[in-house]
Amino acid sequence: MKITLIGTGNVAYHLGLRFREQDIILNQFIGKNADKTRAFSMIFQTDATTDFSKIKTDSDIYIIAVNDSAIETVAQKLSQVLDNQLVTHTSGSVPSTVLAPFFKNYGSLYPLQTFSVSSPVDFERVPIFINASSNAVSLPPQYFLDFLEQIALTLSPIVHFLPDEKRIALHVAAVFVNNFTNHLFQIGKDITDKNNLPFDVLKPLIEQTVLKIQNQEPKAVQTGPAKRGDHNTMEKHLDFLKDYPPQYLGLYKLFSESIRTIQQLKP
């Protein structure tokens, strides 16, 4: 199995590391930035180019791991040199059909995880979401999906089929539980910092918050002043937040309202 990865960002980097670990041949990297592309060539000890005319056409799959906004541009350039090869992107928010005008066989392979260069990724626990379509008449429609599933299974044992129409739901859910949760941690740090309290004291509480939902529904383990309808405490908190960015106050109010609504309690 030979793979070409397009991109030199966090996703291409971690996918590359994982494929190499699984003895998949990293046939070539294609990058935009010359320095990064050279670095990838050294790190992965393989061919890497910024020149689309030097693209190797003998890979089994081409995985576009670039910013959402660059996917179509890259696809257009790739389509000049490729023909029947399977081409996928890795985006959580772009439908796989953006590749349809350019390739006969296309799909997506979306690893649901937050990637930073500095943080190792435990791929055994990263769900991979795939879909694939084909205009090829000589092959059964399932062929490329089965093929993509084989590739996804080399990355992780958790592979799900994700049709394009559900992609956005998954991505929005991920934004809430990952990006927004991290921002709540940032707010917690800001408040403790400003009051000379160590942020570290909040970490066991954060861990317990996550542990609780391992076996119980978030709704069932909701606690706090809003859940209890403790207006006295909420008023004090809103008053306290007046010295902070106005968004904190807005978030406090909206969360309290949302918690009351979801728990189907009186506001």
Added chain:
Amino acid sequence: MKITLIGTGNVAYHLGLRFREQDIILNQFIGKNADKTRAFSMIFQTDATTDFSKIKTDSDIYIIAVNDSAIETVAQKLSQVLDNQLVTHTSGSVPSTVLAPFFKNYGSLYPLQTFSVSSPVDFERVPIFINASSNAVSLPPQYFLDFLEQIALTLSPIVHFLPDEKRIALHVAAVFVNNFTNHLFQIGKDITDKNNLPFDVLKPLIEQTVLKIQNQEPKAVQTGPAKRGDHNTMEKHLDFLKDYPPQYLGLYKLFSESIRTIQQLKP
């Protein structure tokens, strides 16, 4: 060391378990609900009463672990029978000074953790926040604080002094990182449920979100469309959220705005 615990809720329950583990004498429980009080008597194999006239006065400390709104009522009743004993509450949002009109020696012992009867608590990792004051003229002011520290150290190795004026800051920070984070998980579950996606696929992402802040600042590891200023994706997400409770849309907008502001990028 003899302790009296007032309350039969989650906090009294877990404090009781932990004190017993540490071979502290649970002298008596005082409850309001007769059934729960009887249950506590059986569970902890100790005296338990709902009758304030039967309160044992020979405990070294009385810990009021009841709802915030009931603290003063309980304190008033206790003050009829107690005199020089140290009395503390366990609240994160009520200043210890609410006890000042009732007792010579008072304070607070606030375990920063979310307690549910069904979830075991690892006290080794629960920070305990204490403060204590005394009107006693015969003892140095530090006496009761030192004494309370000894008691707190039997619960957890992590003990901090928390003056009343910082209590609210800590509690607000805890509401953000615990209560509101849990609500974000609830929203994630709601979105995945409605789209027939398993909520479990989000759990590795949630764990990674928490792992990332162990050694790095939340601000440094913020990712997502708002951080990137990816307005195209944000517009699609806002459109998607129109079919959900209006608070979700409001939260999405406010978080995105807050992330942009905190990251000191252009809105």
